[in-house]
Amino acid sequence: MTAVAKKHGADRILPVLEAGHRVFGENRVQEAQEKWPPLRASFPDVELRLIGPLQSNKAKDAVALFDVIETVDRPKIARALAQEIEKQGRAIPLLAQVNTGEEDQKAGIAPKETDAFLAQCRDEFGLTIAGLMCIPPAGADPAPHFALLAKIAARNGLSELSMGMSADYRIAAQLGATHVRIGTGVFGARG
Numbered sequence: 001m002t003a004v005a006k007k008h009g010a011d012r013i014l015p016v017l018e019a020g021h022r023v024f025g026e027n028r029v030q031e032a033q034e035k036w037p038p039l040r041a042s043f044p045d046v047e048l049r050l051i052g053p054l055q056s057n058k059a060k061d062a063v064a065l066f067d068v069i070e071t072v073d074r075p076k077i078a079r080a081l082a083q084e085i086e087k088q089g090r091a092i093p094l095l096a097q098v099n100t101g102e103e104d105q106k107a108g109i110a111p112k113e114t115d116a117f118l119a120q121c122r123d124e125f126g127l128t129i130a131g132l133m134c135i136p137p138a139g140a141d142p143a144p145h146f147a148l149l150a151k152i153a154a155r156n157g158l159s160e161l162s163m164g165m166s167a168d169y170r171i172a173a174q175l176g177a178t179h180v181r182i183g184t185g186v187f188g189a190r191g
């Protein structure tokens with residue numbers, strides 16, 4: 001389980017660390033840069049996962065800070081990440097975000113373009129994509145979206161599936177999620 005700590009400060013995160021949890025998600029690079037270095041000084045085995053949209057001018061900071069990046073969703077970002085991974089010598093796992101609901105306002109690669117994008121990441125950028133991530137449309141039955149993500153991952157031989165949030169993690173787990181992303185369910189309301 002990824003505990004999504006966005007918008008929560010160290011006062012809320014520390015008790016979760018002290019309880020033994022180590023896998024955390026953040027959706028903004030800058031917010032994570034401000035919060036996590038001091039926390040990591042005390043808890044060096046934290047795994048920090050980027051679950052929000054990434055701009056290519058933040059690729060350097062993201063590769064330096066995060067242990068997993070879940071939101072690779074276009075060639076420009078894939079290229080920038082490949083360059084930084086090479087430069088920094090940090091072979092961090094990457095997931096591709098799929099816009100399963102094909103929503104205009106949402107990040108992610110279109111389902112029908114995902115196979116080609118994964119091949120491009122591998123062949124053109126030398127990147128290994130370890131899995132897929134999605135955020136189903138608000139208010140929709142999430143099950144078909146999770147099933148679609150699992151199907152695309154299976155046909156591409158990918159093992160990681162980041163899907164499911166506080167409201168729908170049970171169904172995500174039933175449909176094969178390897179990482180559910182829980183914010184409210186761990187930390188309470190974000191205010």
Ligand SMILES: *Cc1c(COP(=O)(O)O)cnc(C)c1O
Pocket residue numbers: 004006027051052135164165166167181182183184185
């Ligand atoms: C905020 C967020 C979550 C957690 O949502 P909750 O409903 O609070 O569990 C999960 N995934 C992403 C990408 C998020 O931005």
